[in-house]
Amino acid sequence: MKTCIDDGVPAFDGARLLDGLRTLRGFGARGDAVCRQSLSADDMRSRRYLARRMLDAGLDARIDGVGNVIGRSRQSGPALLLGSHSDTQPVGGWLDGTLGVLAAIEVARALLRCPATAHLAVDVASFIDEEGSHLGFLGSRAAAGLLDQATLDASDSLQGGSLLPRLKAAGLSGLVEPLDLARYAGFIELHIEQGPYLDDAGQSLGVVTAIVxxxxxxxxxxxxxxxxxxxxxxxxxxxxxxxxxxxxxxxxxxxxxxxxxxxxxxxxxxxxxxxxxxxxxxxxxxxxxxxxxxxxxxxxxxxxxxxxxxxxxxxxxxxxxxxRGEPTRAVCMDGGLREACIHAAHAVAPTAWRELPSGALHDAGILGRVMPAAMLFVPSIGGISHSAAEDTRTEHLLAGGEALLQAVIAWARINNQLADGS
Amino acid sequence: MKTCIDDGVPAFDGARLLDGLRTLRGFGARGDAVCRQSLSADDMRSRRYLARRMLDAGLDARIDGVGNVIGRSRQSGPALLLGSHSDTQPVGGWLDGTLGVLAAIEVARALLRCPATAHLAVDVASFIDEEGSHLGFLGSRAAAGLLDQATLDASDSLQGGSLLPRLKAAGLSGLVEPLDLARYAGFIELHIEQGPYLDDAGQSLGVVTAIVxxxxxxxxxxxxxxxxxxxxxxxxxxxxxxxxxxxxxxxxxxxxxxxxxxxxxxxxxxxxxxxxxxxxxxxxxxxxxxxxxxxxxxxxxxxxxxxxxxxxxxxxxxxxxxxRGEPTRAVCMDGGLREACIHAAHAVAPTAWRELPSGALHDAGILGRVMPAAMLFVPSIGGISHSAAEDTRTEHLLAGGEALLQAVIAWARINNQLADGS
CATH class of the missing domain: 3.30.70.360 (Alpha-Beta Plaits)
Known part of the structure; x- marks a missing residue:
């Protein structure tokens, strides 16, 4: 496989993405369903696998004190953060956030392998517990600096008992280790839609306007x-x-x-x-x-x-x-990053994309409080998610990965981080 | 106290009724509430007390195999059966069915002590478990021949487990012993209204048209x-x-x-x-x-x-x-007995009575399937029952007892069982 296409544009390795998705599906597979609740043995195994995959892609990888897998580029910022989550509902589907994590790794790999883009600082994260098996957005809240150590130490798991011993039992320190927010120009998350708008309209890509x-x-x-x-x-x-x-x-x-x-x-x-x-x-x-x-x-x-x-x-x-509880505020996606995503959608699926809000909550809604954030969606067949029946057509999985790469390039271009013509 | 008023009309002993009500309130009293669920120790003690009181009134008394207290007149029929139930809700009031049982005993006593009416056959019953602590209308269903032995033997208590051991633990045989239905011309039940119609209208007595x-x-x-x-x-x-x-x-x-x-x-x-x-x-x-x-x-x-x-x-x-379940059919009160109750209401409260249906179920609804049945109501203050606050003004308790006596006399007169002028 070529590492760059004409004019130094990096090549997204779709086969590798699909291979990663199939591999990760094996961690916690139960028939067609995937049962990989955060902190479970399967979840922790999958995190070590993701860290190895990040290393292999050329990133420095670590698992932080609450279980986030962070792949950091050796380039200095301003950096883009890409990613999503890889934990599932008690009985979940194979794509959900996993697609966004693996696609992000492939984007980082592609950028690093192409001389024209290897200088771009693109980090990858798989946040823990997005699905709320224990605390709800535990990982992205900790990474964003929105969860302090005292709060974590005092928190009970939604499954009962203190959270801290559960983190330690999973081999984690339980220390909250926020990202260096000054490093980041923004966060882009690729995710399955989980609703039916794209599938109903026969569209391949969605650019999220806001998380409701x-x-x-x-x-x-x-x-x-x-x-x-x-x-x-x-x-x-x-x-x-x-x-x-x-x-x-x-x-x-x-x-x-x-x-x-x-x-x-x-x-x-x-x-x-x-x-x-x-x-x-x-x-x-x-x-x-x-x-x-x-x-x-x-x-x-x-x-x-x-x-x-x-x-x-x-x-x-x-x-x-x-x-009941505090309102979850709508999070508008950042105008600049959204523009980059629109560029990407245009490039990948010129007549088959739309803008739409996300009815479900996402890590981008947490990160979006502390940095610019944007999201790309691919269709969910029948709008089904959180289920063994959750699926997305292969061409749409590849379109999603390609669009994520193109969004980074568009962002870099807009921000004058690429040489003209590259 | 005179045993007869002028012209050989028997005298209802209101003081004795009130005394009986106060005594029975002591069995299971919890503050103003009465907790005398059927088969409880307090309930069984109260049944023995009622049997003694029936004996004292001149009736043969027995507690049947399921706990009904039956006071039988030594006169041959056609007989009237009077009574109600004396068990309560888990937390009940002091009157509910108890009023109808004690008033029935006083009516039997009054009739027997007056030479002009001593020949009338008037039996008294306190049916068990009207409130459904174990089976719902257990007593009146057994007495009416509507519950066979095999069904009883196979029944579970609503409180769990088989019913039969609970009956035996209370000192009962568990044998279903139906009344000799051929003996009875009908059943009259005095009860508190449990609704607000009489109290709202300032009326003293109600004659029931039907149990809904x-x-x-x-x-x-x-x-x-x-x-x-x-x-x-x-x-x-x-x-x-x-x-x-x-x-x-x-x-x-x-x-x-x-x-x-x-x-x-x-x-x-x-x-x-x-x-x-x-x-x-x-x-x-x-x-x-x-x-x-x-x-x-x-x-x-x-x-x-x-x-x-x-x-x-x-x-x-x-x-x-x-x-859900079989419908509970409306039970029309018997025309002849209802006429006797209307006579009685006219006599006791000429301008302060009405006809009305019973929205609550009663033993008379069970007995009414196998013999003519009728009901008299006295007001419930505020329409409240099944509660510590359940109460009825003393004058209305006395009017109820008096009306029950007058209804028997009217029935006897209509049926030519009394000498002219008595």
């Missing part, structure tokens, strides 16, 4: 428990019926306010005491809504609160909505 | 689990949203169809998997509705089924409604 923000409201109704046979309807303070009609009204209001990419979910609803013949004195509903536009999210949240307030006290039922 | 029928539907929605961030709204098969709008539509339809005494309850609602960020693939809703009119219940059930069917498949969500 998400807000969650817990809505609670409080009425009075009563005998469901002997209490006349007019005398009831029925938290269940009040909640049913409130939920329907909230949903209708959301339909009215939604933008083209707005999504919402009533993930939980429950009545208490939950007996056939007892009028419920309590009901709860959890509503989560997402959009890339924080102004829209503000407006929706205000409308939800107003609707709850307007019905509060009706039929003797108290209604209250409270935010 | 109840039907329960389990409604299930099946969709598809999806990522609640990356799946566009139009692509979702959201069982939760479908159920919210179905429930609202069912409720509106019920509002349209309801008669003056129709009640309904959405006692359970739950989404699965119940995660904030996963589109629910399942939702369940339990609907129970009650009325005294079986034709109305048929119509409501048909409408509910039709509504579910009409929405089945909309937005990719399958909807299904199935009956």
């Amino acid at each position: 923000g998400a807000r969650t409201l817990d809505i609670v109704a409080s009425g009075e428990m009563n005998h469901a046979g002997s209490t006349p309807m007019a005398r009831r303070r029925d938290a269940g019926r009040a909640m049913i009609h409130l939920a329907a009204a909230l949903d209708q209001c959301l339909e009215q306010m939604a933008g083209p990419y707005t999504v919402w979910n009533f993930g939980q609803m429950a009545f208490s005491p939950g007996a056939t013949a007892i009028v419920p004195d309590g009901a709860m509903l959890r509503l989560q809504f997402r959009d890339q536009d924080e102004d829209l999210l503000d407006a929706v949240e205000a409308a939800m609160m107003a609707l709850v307030q307007a019905r509060n006290g009706r039929d003797g039922v108290r209604l209250e909505a409270v935010r | 029928g109840a039907r329960t539907l389990d409604i299930v929605a099946s969709g598809e689990m999806n990522h609640a961030g990356s799946t566009p709204m139009a692509r979702r098969r959201d069982a939760g949203r479908a159920m919210i709008h179905l429930a609202a539509a069912l409720d509106q339809c019920l509002e349209q169809m309801a008669g003056p005494y129709t009640v309904w309850n959405f006692g359970q609602m739950a989404f699965s998997p119940g995660a904030t960020a996963i589109v629910p693939d399942g939702a369940m809703l339990r609907l129970q509705f009650r009325d005294q009119d079986e034709d109305l219940l048929d119509a409501v059930e048909a409408a509910m089924m039709a509504l579910v069917q009409a929405r089945n498949g909309r937005d990719g969500v399958r909807l299904e409604a199935v009956r």
Whole structure:
């Protein structure tokens, strides 16, 4: 294989990418599914494999104190950071973040092997626990300096017990070791879409506009428990019926306010005491809504609160909505890096790409708080992810890797880091 | 105290009724509440007390194989059976069925002490487990011949394990011993209303038209689990949203169809998997509705089924409604006994009584399947029952006892069992 194409443009080694994907699939394979939760034995084995692969590509590689695999170019910055995550859901698919990690390694390898681009500083990362088996974005938060040592030391794993002993049991120091943020001009993450927009439209590539923000409201109704046979309807303070009609009204209001990419979910609803013949004195509903536009999210949240307030006290039922946790703010992708990604998409799939927001959260949403960030998507067949059925056509996997390389070159060109014509 | 009033009319001993109520309250008292679940030590002690009290009133008393306390008049039939139940909810009130048992004993006593009525055959029963701590209407079903030995022997207690060892541990034989149904012309049960109609209207007595029928539907929605961030709204098969709008539509339809005494309850609602960020693939809703009119219940059930069917498949969500258990059929009170109760209500509270259905189930609903049955209600303050706050004004307790006596006399008069003028 040639290391450079005409005019010193580096060549992306698609066969190597596919080989890496198949190899990594073997760590935690369960039939077509991949079970490689962060810190598991399979996950830690895969990290050592990734470190070797980074070394082999010409990067200095290390596994940091929380398990991030960092491949660092020997070139001084300003550097680009590429990568994603390689842990999976308890029962996950073979691509998810893994594609973005392996493609990043191949991009670094290609750049280093081509004299015209070997001087570019491009680092690679596989962040740990993006899927939240233990802490949720543990790796990218630690790398971005958004998780301090004291917080980590005091953290429990979502699987129970302290997190620190779990890190140590996996052979990690548990030390938070933030990246040298001054080194980086930005972060680009390639990922499968996980939604159906690209696949439905028959497109090969997506350039992400923003990672959506998400807000969650817990809505609670409080009425009075009563005998469901002997209490006349007019005398009831029925938290269940009040909640049913409130939920329907909230949903209708959301339909009215939604933008083209707005999504919402009533993930939980429950009545208490939950007996056939007892009028419920309590009901709860959890509503989560997402959009890339924080102004829209503000407006929706205000409308939800107003609707709850307007019905509060009706039929003797108290209604209250409270935010659950802090909102996840929408993270706009950086204009310059996005421009580079658009250049790349144009080059690789001139008529088969689009811009779209990411409805799922990603490490780029964390990194994007401390440095410019951008994302490229490839299609998920049927929009399916987090499942054994997760898949992407081979040509789209290759298009993704090629686009990531082209985005780096476009960025370098825009920033005058390449000689004219290279 | 005189045993007869003028013209040989027996005198109801209200003081004795109140004394009995206070005594029985002591069995299982927990503050203002009474905790006397069937077969508990307190319940069994109270049954022996009731048997002694029946003996003292002049009845032959026994506790049958399942715990019913039966006080039998030495007179031959046709007999009237009076009574109710004396077990309570896990945390119950002091009156509930107890009032009807103790008032029945006082009626039997009064009739026996008055020469003009001493020949009337009036038996008294305290049925066990009306509240369903173990089997639900265990006592009245066994007494009415509606529970056979094999079924009982094979039954589990609602508290777990076989029922039979629990009966034996309470000192009972576990033998089903039905009443001699040929002996009885009917059953009259005095009970607190447990609803607010009488109390709201400032009335002292109620004559029950029917014990309502109840039907329960389990409604299930099946969709598809999806990522609640990356799946566009139009692509979702959201069982939760479908159920919210179905429930609202069912409720509106019920509002349209309801008669003056129709009640309904959405006692359970739950989404699965119940995660904030996963589109629910399942939702369940339990609907129970009650009325005294079986034709109305048929119509409501048909409408509910039709509504579910009409929405089945909309937005990719399958909807299904199935009956939960057998319907509890409405039981009309017997015309003749009801007439006797109306006579009694007229006599005791000429301008302060009404006819009304019973929204709660009662032993009279079981006995009413095998013999004529009727019920008298006294008000529940605030409509509250099954609670430490359950109470009835003393004058209404006394009116209830007096009305039960008058109903027996009216029945005897109508049936030519009393000499003219007595």
